[in-house]
Amino acid sequence: MNHIENLDPKKAFLFYVLFIIFYIPCFAQNSLSGKVTDAHNAPLINAHITLIPSNTLISTDAKGSFEFIDIDKGSYEIIITHFGSKTYHKVVEIGDSNLSLSIIMKEDLINLENVIITGSNYSRKQMESGISITTFSSNKLQQQFYNGTADLLQSIPGIIADPSAGEVFTKISSRGISASAQDDLGWYYVSLQEDGLPVSLIQHSYYAPDIFHRYDLMTEKLEALHGGIASISATNAPGGIFNFISRGVSNSFRGEFQLNGVLQGDNNELFKLDGVIGGPLGNNWFFNFGGHYRKDEGARNTNFTFSKGGQVKFNVIKETKNGTIKLYGKILDDYTNRYTGVTAINWNNPQAAFEQDFNTTALLMPSFQGEIPDGRSLDKEKTNNFNPSKGLHAQDFALGVDFNQNLKNDWIFRYNGKFSRKTADWQTSISNALVSLNDPLAYFISGADFPIGQIVFRDTKSDSELARINNSGILAGESFEYLHEGRLPNDAIMGTSAWFKKNIAIEWIDELWISKKWKNHDFNFVSALGISNSSLFTQGSFAYVTYEPNPRMLSVTLENPNENIIALSDSNGLSNYGGLFFINGEANVRQHAIFFNDRYKIKENLTLDFGLRYENIKHKGSKDRFEPFKSDGGLDNDTNTVYDNGILMSTEIKDNFNYNYEYLSYSFGLNYLLFNDFAIFTSYSLGNKAPELDYYFNNFSNVSINKKGVIQRITQFELGIKWNSKYFSSTITSFISKLSKIGVINFEFDTDDSSLFYTPVQFNSSRSIGLEWESAYNPISNLTFRFNGTIQNAKSLKWTVYNASGTVDTSDDEIVDFSNNKIPFTPKLATNLSVEYKKDRISSFVKWQSIGEREANISNAFQLPNYSLFHLGLKYNISQHLSADLVVSNLFNSAGLNNFFGTNTFGANADDVTPDFVKSNPDASFIVVPVLPRRTVLKLKYKF
Numbered sequence: 001m002n003h004i005e006n007l008d009p010k011k012a013f014l015f016y017v018l019f020i021i022f023y024i025p026c027f028a029q030n031s032l033s034g035k036v037t038d039a040h041n042a043p044l045i046n047a048h049i050t051l052i053p054s055n056t057l058i059s060t061d062a063k064g065s066f067e068f069i070d071i072d073k074g075s076y077e078i079i080i081t082h083f084g085s086k087t088y089h090k091v092v093e094i095g096d097s098n099l100s101l102s103i104i105m106k107e108d109l110i111n112l113e114n115v116i117i118t119g120s121n122y123s124r125k126q127m128e129s130g131i132s133i134t135t136f137s138s139n140k141l142q143q144q145f146y147n148g149t150a151d152l153l154q155s156i157p158g159i160i161a162d163p164s165a166g167e168v169f170t171k172i173s174s175r176g177i178s179a180s181a182q183d184d185l186g187w188y189y190v191s192l193q194e195d196g197l198p199v200s201l202i203q204h205s206y207y208a209p210d211i212f213h214r215y216d217l218m219t220e221k222l223e224a225l226h227g228g229i230a231s232i233s234a235t236n237a238p239g240g241i242f243n244f245i246s247r248g249v250s251n252s253f254r255g256e257f258q259l260n261g262v263l264q265g266d267n268n269e270l271f272k273l274d275g276v277i278g279g280p281l282g283n284n285w286f287f288n289f290g291g292h293y294r295k296d297e298g299a300r301n302t303n304f305t306f307s308k309g310g311q312v313k314f315n316v317i318k319e320t321k322n323g324t325i326k327l328y329g330k331i332l333d334d335y336t337n338r339y340t341g342v343t344a345i346n347w348n349n350p351q352a353a354f355e356q357d358f359n360t361t362a363l364l365m366p367s368f369q370g371e372i373p374d375g376r377s378l379d380k381e382k383t384n385n386f387n388p389s390k391g392l393h394a395q396d397f398a399l400g401v402d403f404n405q406n407l408k409n410d411w412i413f414r415y416n417g418k419f420s421r422k423t424a425d426w427q428t429s430i431s432n433a434l435v436s437l438n439d440p441l442a443y444f445i446s447g448a449d450f451p452i453g454q455i456v457f458r459d460t461k462s463d464s465e466l467a468r469i470n471n472s473g474i475l476a477g478e479s480f481e482y483l484h485e486g487r488l489p490n491d492a493i494m495g496t497s498a499w500f501k502k503n504i505a506i507e508w509i510d511e512l513w514i515s516k517k518w519k520n521h522d523f524n525f526v527s528a529l530g531i532s533n534s535s536l537f538t539q540g541s542f543a544y545v546t547y548e549p550n551p552r553m554l555s556v557t558l559e560n561p562n563e564n565i566i567a568l569s570d571s572n573g574l575s576n577y578g579g580l581f582f583i584n585g586e587a588n589v590r591q592h593a594i595f596f597n598d599r600y601k602i603k604e605n606l607t608l609d610f611g612l613r614y615e616n617i618k619h620k621g622s623k624d625r626f627e628p629f630k631s632d633g634g635l636d637n638d639t640n641t642v643y644d645n646g647i648l649m650s651t652e653i654k655d656n657f658n659y660n661y662e663y664l665s666y667s668f669g670l671n672y673l674l675f676n677d678f679a680i681f682t683s684y685s686l687g688n689k690a691p692e693l694d695y696y697f698n699n700f701s702n703v704s705i706n707k708k709g710v711i712q713r714i715t716q717f718e719l720g721i722k723w724n725s726k727y728f729s730s731t732i733t734s735f736i737s738k739l740s741k742i743g744v745i746n747f748e749f750d751t752d753d754s755s756l757f758y759t760p761v762q763f764n765s766s767r768s769i770g771l772e773w774e775s776a777y778n779p780i781s782n783l784t785f786r787f788n789g790t791i792q793n794a795k796s797l798k799w800t801v802y803n804a805s806g807t808v809d810t811s812d813d814e815i816v817d818f819s820n821n822k823i824p825f826t827p828k829l830a831t832n833l834s835v836e837y838k839k840d841r842i843s844s845f846v847k848w849q850s851i852g853e854r855e856a857n858i859s860n861a862f863q864l865p866n867y868s869l870f871h872l873g874l875k876y877n878i879s880q881h882l883s884a885d886l887v888v889s890n891l892f893n894s895a896g897l898n899n900f901f902g903t904n905t906f907g908a909n910a911d912d913v914t915p916d917f918v919k920s921n922p923d924a925s926f927i928v929v930p931v932l933p934r935r936t937v938l939k940l941k942y943k944f
Contacts, residue, residue: 030071030073030094030095030096030097030098030099031067031068031069031070031071031098031099032051032067032068032071032076032078032092032094032098032099032100032101033065033066033067033068033098033099033100033101034065034066034067034100034101034102034103035060035063035064035065035066035101035102035103036049036060036064036065036066036080036082036103036105037064037102037103037104037105038085038104038105038107039104039105039106039107039781040781040782040838040839040840042064043060043062043063043064043065044060044064044082044085044105045060045061045062045064045250045252045254046059046060046082046249046250046251046254047059047060047064047066047080047081047082047085047105048080048081048082049066049078049079049080050078050079050080051068051071051076051077051078052076052077052078052079053076053077054071054076056068058251059249059250059251059252061251061252062252062253062254062944071094072094073094073095073096074093074094075091075092075093075094076091076092076093076094077089077090077091077092078090078091078092078101080103080105081113081115082105083111083114083135083137083220083221084107084108084111084114084137084139084140085105085106085107085108085113086105086106086107086108086113086724087113088103088105088106090103106726107778107784108724108729109724109728109729109776109777109778109784109786110134110724110729110730110731110774110775110776111126111135111137112125112126112127112722112724112729112731113125113126113127113724114126114135116129116133116135116223117196117223117245118133118193118196118223118225118233118241118243119131119225119229119230119233119234119241120233120522120524120597120599124599126722127673127677127679127722127724128607128671128673128679129609129669129671129681130607130608130609130669130670130671130681130682130683131225131226131228131229131609131669131681131683131718132158132225132226132227132228132681132683132718132720132731132733132735132772133223133224133225133226134156134157134223134224134226134774135221135222135223135224136152136155136221136222136224137220137221138217138219138220138221138247141215141219141222142217142258143845143873143887144847144871144873144887144889145260145262145887145889145935145937145939147163147166147167147299147889147932147935148163148166148167148168148170148210148214149167149170149192149210149213149214149215149242150162150163150170150171150172150186150210151163151170152215152222153172153224153242154832154849155788155832156224156226156788157226157733157772157773157774157788157789157790158174158175158226158227158733158735158770158772158790159172159173159174159224159226159240159790160172160173160174160178160790160825160826160827160830161173162186162825162898162899162929163898163932164339164898164899164929164930164931164932165183165338165339165340165899165929166299166306166307166336166337166338166339166932167210167214167307167336167338168208168210168211168336168338168392168394169183169184169186169206169208169210169338170186170187170208170210171183171186171187171825171899172186172187172190173189173239173825173826174189174190174226174227174239174240175226175227175239175716175735175737175768175770175772175790175792176737176739176766176767176768176770176792176794176823176826177189177227177238177239177714177737177739177768178794178823178825178826179739179742179744179764179766179823180689180712180742180743180744183899184205184206184208185203185204185205185208185692185694186208186210187203187208187209187210188203188239188689188692189237189238189239189240189689189714190230190237190239190240190241190242191230191234191235191237191240191241191242192209192210192213192242193234193241193242193243193244194213194243194244194246194330195243195244195245195246195328195400195402195416196243196245196402196416196511197400197416197418197509197510197511198234198235198237198509198530199212199213200212200420200422200505200507201235201505201507201509201530201531201532201589201591202505202507202532202534202587202589202692202693203692203693203694204536204692204693204694204697204698205538205694205697205698206424206426206501206503207424207503207536211392211394211424212332212394212396212422212424213244214292214310214311214332214334215244216274216276216290216291216292216311216313217256217258217274217275217276217290217292218246218247218276218288218290218291218313219244219245219246219247220245220246220247220248221244221245222242222243222244222245223241223242223243223245224240224241224242224243225240225241225243226240226718226733226772227239227240227685227716227718227735227737228667228669228683228685228716228718229609229611229667229669229683229685230685230687231613231665231666231667231685231686231687231688231714231716232595232597232611232612232613232665232666232667232685232687233526233595233597233611233613235509235528235530235591235593235615236591236615236617236688236689236690237689238665238685238687238688238689238714238716239687239714246288246313246315246328247276247278247288247290247315248286248288248315248317249286249317249319249324250278250279250280250286250288251279251280251286252279252280253277253278253279253280254277254278254279254943254944255275255276255277255278255943255944256275256276256941256942256943257273257274257275257941257942258273258274258275258939258940258941258942259272259273259274259939259940259941260272260273260274260294260937260938260939261937261938262296262935262936262937262938263935263936264298264299264932264933264934264935264936265298265299265300265301265359265360265932265933265934265935266300266301266359266360268296268297268298268299268300268301269296269297270294270295270296270297270935271294271295271296272292272293272294272295272296273292273293273294274290274291274292275290275291275292276288276289276290276291277289277290278290281316284318284319284320285316285317285318285319286316286317286318286319287314287315287316287317288313288314288315289312289313289314290312290313290314291310291311291312291313292310292311293309293310294307294308294309294310295307295308296308296336298337298362299339299932299933299935300339300359300360300361300362300933301360301361301362301549301550302337302362302364302366302389303366303367303389303550304366304367304388304389305335305389306336306337306391307334307335307336307337307391308334308335309332309333309334309335309336310332310333310334311330311331311332311333311334311396312330312331313328313329313330313331314328314329314330315327315328315329316328320405322405322406322407323403323404323405323406324402324403324404325401325402325403325404326401326402326403326404327399327400327401328399328400328401328402329397329398329399329400330396330397330398331396331397331398332394332395332396332397333394333395334393334394334395335390335391335392335393335394336391336392336394337364337391337392337428338391338392338428339362339364339929340362340363340364340429340430340431340432340901340927340929341363341432341899341901341927341928341929342356342357342358342361342363342927342928342929342930343356343363343434343904343925343926343927344358344897344925344926344927344928345923345924345925345926347862347918347922347924347926349865350865350897350926350928352895353925354434354490354547354548354925355489355490355548355549356549357549358895358897358930359893359895359930359933359934360549360933361549363432363494363549363551364388364428364429364432364551365388365428365429365496365498365543365545365551365553366388366389366550366551366552366553367387367388367389368387368388368460368553368572368573369385369386369387369572370385370386370387370498370570370572370574371383371384371385371386372384372386372498372500372539372541372574372577372578373577373578373635373644373647374539374578375539375578375582375584375626375629375647375648375649375650376537376584376624376649376650378629378635378647378649384500384539385427386427386498386500386541386574387427388427388428388429388498390425390427390428391426391427391428392424392425392426392428393423393424393425393427394422394423394424395421395422395423395424396420396421396422397420397421397422398418398419398420399418399419399420400416400417400418400419401415401416401417402414402415402416403415403416410516410517410518411514411515411516412513412514412515412516413513413514413515414511414512414513414515415510415511415512415513416510416511416513417508417509417510417511418507418508418509418510419507419508420505420506420507420509421504421505421506421507422503422504422505422506422507423502423503423504423505424501424502424503425501425502425503426499426500426501426502427499427500428499429496429497429498429499429543429545430496430497430499430540431495431496431497431906431907432494432495432496432927433494433495433496433903433904433905433906433907433908433927434490434492434494434495434547434904434905434925435492435493435494435495435547435905435906436491436492437469437471437480437488437491437492437493438474438479438480438491439474440474440475441495441906442492442493443455443471443558443568445542445575445576446542446556446568446569446575446576446642446643447575447576447579447634447642447643447644447645447646448558448566448568448642448645449642451471451558451566451568451642452471452472452474452475452558453470453471453472453558453559453560453563454468454469454470454483454558454559454560454561455468455469455470455471455556455557455558455559455568456468456556456557456558456559457469457486457488457493457544457554457555457556458554458555458556458557459552459553459554460552460553460554460555460571460572460573461552461553463555465484465486466486466487466488466546466554467482467484467486467487467488468482468483468484468486468559469481469482469483470483488546488547489546489547489548490547490548492547493544493545493546493547493554494545494546494547494551495905495906495907496542496543496545496906497540497541497542497543497580497581498540498541498542498543498574499538499540499581500537500538500539500540500541501536501537501538501539502536502537503534503535503536504534504535504536505532505533505534505535506532506533506534507530507531507532507533508529508530508531508532509529509530509531510528510529510530511526511527511528511529512526512527512528513525513526514526520600520601520602521598521599521600521601522598522599522600523596523597523598524595524596524597524598524599524611525596526593526594526595526596526597527592527593527594528591528592528593528594528595529590529591529592530589530590530591530592531588531589531590531591532587532588532589532590533586533587533588533589534586534587534588534589534693535585535586535587536583536584536585536586536697537583537584538581538582538583538584539578539581539582539648540578540579540580540581540582541574541575541576541577541578541579541580542574542575542576542579542580543569543573543574543575544556544568544569544573544574544575545573553572553573554569554573555567555569555570555571555572555573556568556569556573556575557569564639564640565640566640566641566642567640567641567642567643568642568643569643570641570643574643575643576643576646577635577643577644577646577647578646578647578648578649579628579646579647579648581648582624582626582648582649582650583623583697583698584623584624584626584650585621585622585623585624585696585697586621586622587619587620587621587693587696588618588619588620588621589617589618589619589620589693590617590618591615591616591617591618592615592616592617593613593614593615593616594613594614595611595612595613595614596611596612596613597609597610597611597612598610598611605672605673605674606670606671606672606673607670607671607673608668608669608670609667609668609669609670609671609683610666610667610668610669611666611667611668612664612665612666613664613665613666614662614663614664615661615662615663615664615665615688615690616660616661616662617660617661617662617690618658618659618660618661619657619658619659619661619691619693619696619708620657620658620659621656621657621658621693621696622654622655622656622657623654623655623657623696623697623700623705624650624651624653624654624655625650625651625653625654625655625702626648626649626650626651626702627648627649627651628646628647628648628649629644629645629646629647629648629649631645634647635647655700655703655704655705656705657696657705657708659708659709660708661690661691661708661709661711663688663690663711664688665685665686665687665688666685666686667683667684667685667686667687668683668684668685669681669682669683669684670682670683677723677724677725678721678722678723678724679721679722679723680719680720680721680722681718681719681720681721681722682717682718682719682720683716683717683718684715684716684717684718685714685715685716686713686714686715687713687714687715687716688711688712688713688714689711689712689713689714690709690711691708691709691710691711691743695709695743695761698745699745699760699761709743710741710743710763711741712739712740712741712742712743713739713740713741714737714738714739714740715736715737715738716735716736716737716738717735717736718733718734718735718736719733719734719735720732720733720734727777727778727779728775728776728777728778729775729776730773730774730775730776731773731774731775732771732772732773732775733771733772733773734770734771735768735769735770735771735772736767736768736769737767737768738765738766738767738768738797739765739766739767740765740797741763741765742763742764742765742766743761743762743763744761744762744763744764744799744801745759745760745761745762745802759802759804760802762800762801762802762815764796764797764798764799764800765796765797765798765799766794766795766796766797766799766823767794767795767797768792768793768794768795768823768826769792769793770790770791770792770793770794771790771791771792772788772789772790772791772792773787773788773789774788775787775788782837782838782839783835783836783837784835784836784837785833785834785835785836786832786833786834786835786836787831787832787833787834788831788832789829789830789831789832790829790830790831791828791829792826792828793828794822794823794826795820795821795822795823796818796819796820796821796822796823796858797819797820798819799817799818799819799821799858800815800816800817800818800819801815801816801818801858801859801911802815803815803816803912816859816914818858818859818860821855821858821859821860822855822860823855823858824854824855824856824857824858824860824900824910825854825855825856825864825898825899826854826855827851827852827853827854827866828852828853829850829852830850830851830852831848831849831850832847832848832849832850833847833848833850834846834847834848835847841876841877841878842874842875842876842877843874843875844872844873844874844875845871845872845873846870846871846872847870847871847872848868848869848870849868849869849870849871850866850867850868850869851866851867851868851896851898852866853865853866856900856910856913857900857902857910857911857913858911859911859913859914859915860915861913861914861915861917861918862900862913862918862926864897864898864899864900864928865896865897867894867895867896867897867931868894868896869889869890869891869894869896869931870890870891870892870894871887871888871889871890871891872887872888872891873885873886873887873888874886874887881942881943881944882940882941882942882943883939883940883941883943884938884939884940884941885937885938885939885941886936886937886938886939887936887937887939888934888935888936888937889932889934889935889937890931890932890933890934890935891934892934893933893934894931895930895931896930896931897928897929897930897931898929898930898931899928899929900926900927900928900929901926901927901928901929902926902927903917903924903925903926903927904924904925904926904927908927913926
């Protein structure tokens with residue numbers, strides 16, 4: 001050192017420069033960088049890159065680039081994973097210079113190499129799982145413009161979806177497990193989830209999870225589990241799980257904004273703005289924020305905005321040394337509605353009737369502002385606003401935390417809990433059947449004692465007289481007669497109810513996972529808890545409406561000469577205030593489950609999945625008894641107004657229920673990997689389905705709730721293969737599903753006292769045998785063919801229906817046996833075939849969707865014909881950041897039919913129609929629900 005210190009300053013400086021140049025590089029470390037793209041040279045954002053043996057994990061940025069710095073010399077393996085791409089492996093040598101790679105990822109055609117997380121605390125590849133799973137990426141979810149969640153799920157094999165009513169009031173069934181999935185309870189057997197927890201804990205009439213779910217650009221991925229493991233990993237939902245997973249950690253700031261302009265039906269407009277941003281916040285904090293807003297005139301013609309509103313969602317994620325902590329939330333505030341049905345004739349080849357149209361007719365009441373007395377608080381003169389243009393007002397405020405930590409000795413701890421407050425307010429119409437002016441119901445349903453004589457119908461908007469009739473002869477079987485030139489369309493009114501329903505639910509849902517890796521086992525121990533405090537109030541009133549494609553409200557009076565004018569309706573056309581339905585109840589639901597799952601790797605290529613679940617569900621609540629308001633002049637003490645004479649009101653009596661349901665479910669599956677790209681799997685499960693709250697609220701009308709519901713049992717078996725070769729990928733699964741102890745009820749109209757009632761429950765069983773497949777063929781890099789579908793034979797093993805013969809009087813009732821008939825709404829064949837082409841800046845697709853003939857009811861009296869839908873899309877990448885899409889759904893405006901509501905009479909249901917009825921009434925009209933009409937969408941998307 002003394003020699004160095006004594007050096008001349010110029011020589012010392014030269015010494016240090018030479019030291020830096022020649023000596024320090026001997027210890028320098030190098031970098032490894034690169035860019036990851038797909039086969040079409042598009043950058044893959046947020047691809048996960050692991051460097052082994054250092055086990056360093058980083059992600060690509062918005063340009064698909066990555067860089068490891070300060071790497072020691074040596075041999076390393078790079079593993080790159082990205083959803084929708086096959087896993088990339090490469091061994092590299094790090095020497096004395098920096099290394100840069102250009103990596104092209106091959107497409108994973110049906111995501112068999114995708115890592116799934118639903119149903120387990122350990123991530124696992126689809127290829128190595130002993131269950132049937134379908135996954136969609138964000139790009140796939142956004143490829144078309146789907147009209148809600150059920151519309152999207154139609155593309156999943158084994159799933160039969162009915163989105164014909166719109167975004168809500170939809171139906172989903174999996175592998176023939178459908179019996180209790182009715183129109184107003186269409187998600188009965190399946191679990192709709194967001195980020196691993198159910199959207200809603202409870203279901204009952206007009207209250208299902210699709211009410212509170214909207215997917216948008218905030219959704220990164222969908223994982224759909226068909227049956228099997230759902231029996232042990234989902235709360236009271238043995239039919240399947242649909243888990244929509246939000247965007248996660250991104251190491252670079254990124255975002256997407258999409259503007260959608262839509263023309264649908266009779267050139268009705270829809271506008272939707274969708275967006276998401278996310279990225280790092282510093283110090284291992286990350287965030288995502290997104291949502292959408294839309295305004296929709298509706299696919300069919302109404303005089304009001306059909307849907308408007310939207311949601312915002314967010315998450316904030318902290319990466320710790322051993323895991324993550326995530327805070328997430330959602331605010332949904334949305335108005336929408338649902339379509340009821342269209343009238344048809346010709347049982348063999350249904351055609352729209354009464355000047356209606358399968359593509360444009362809605363038959364919903366027009367917008368107006370009414371007031372209906374609240375049957376819970378008549379003494380306080382409380383009223384409820386009623387405007388059918390509001391439809392369903394759905395609100396959901398949710399806030400949750402997800403804590404995931406890797407502990408010592410291969411222990412993993414995860415807690416996911418969510419609080420939510422939900423409201424679902426319905427102001428809409430149910431039923432839209434023809435009521436002839438020759439039918440006494442048209443007048444007596446008003447609540448009047450003897451509305452016979454001169455009846456006057458006026459347009460509520462203009463107050464002009466539309467028709468004046470004399471109905472004096474109708475009680476003797478004679479026809480009414482018009483007294484002036486005015487006429488009502490089709491000589492009828494529409495039998496419809498002003499449906500007011502208010503639901504509130506405050507919920508807490510959580511799951512606690514403790515997992516342990518031990519030798520060849522992955523153990524999961526889980527405790528799941530759900531608590532819901534809910535209330536509901538339902539009130540039904542009659543409404544006078546014209547029976548025509550664009551209905552008008554009618555104010556109706558009885559104007560007999562030399563007598564006082566009697567108002568059968570109010571000035572808005574509302575009548576029989578609150579006299580058709582009255583349900584006022586509350587319930588506390590507690591669901592607690594403990595389940596155990598073991599993924600045992602018996603051999604390197606053989607894996608056993610086994611699980612056991614114990615579930616305990618408690619329903620505690622009450623339901624008000626009711627009676628008609630008693631007063632000679634009705635609520636307003638005016639004998640000249642009869643529309644308020646029959647209000648149903650609460651009594652002092654409450655019928656309580658307090659029942660416990662407990663059951664044990666299990667599932668096991670084997671997966672045998674013959675080769676790296678070919679596997680055989682099989683699974684068997686026994687699941688259970690406890691009753692939902694509709695069991696109490698829709699039964700036991702003004703009687704004690706003296707018995708609990710019956711737990712349905714579901715057994716499922718599947719055997720399949722998974723094949724993932726260079727150009728072709730496929731899963732093919734055969735299955736058997738058996739459902740027993742099915743409770744079936746209907747609601748009917750009592751012609752004696754003009755009330756609606758539910759029939760006694762019948763317990764039945766069904767079985768479905770079928771084959772489902774999902775496949776993709778990529779002969780050249782630019783062209784991909786996709787084909788999936790389901791073949792199944794679903795039949796009833798035992799099936800009876802209670803026939804009340806149109807009255808609440810039980811003396812003329814009968815039980816009709818339909819055992820061994822085909823299960824309704826379940827086609828033997830349902831397929832999706834698409835062709836996708838992508839080259840340079842252009843990508844496109846053509847999709848053909850085919851639904852086979854289905855039985856329209858359990859008596860197999862009427863078949864809904866097979867139909868096909870064609871969809872196409874064209875996308876052009878204007879620049880690296882900007883793209884434009886043109887998507888057309890139902891290109892040829894198919895009038896396929898998805899649902900059947902029975903004959904064209906007020907209060908009818910599908911099961912009233914028997915083969916003898918069809919034979920005896922070949923010219924009868926009936927109610928069907930067609931698929932939604934053509935929709936043309938222009939999308940502009942900006943990404944950064």
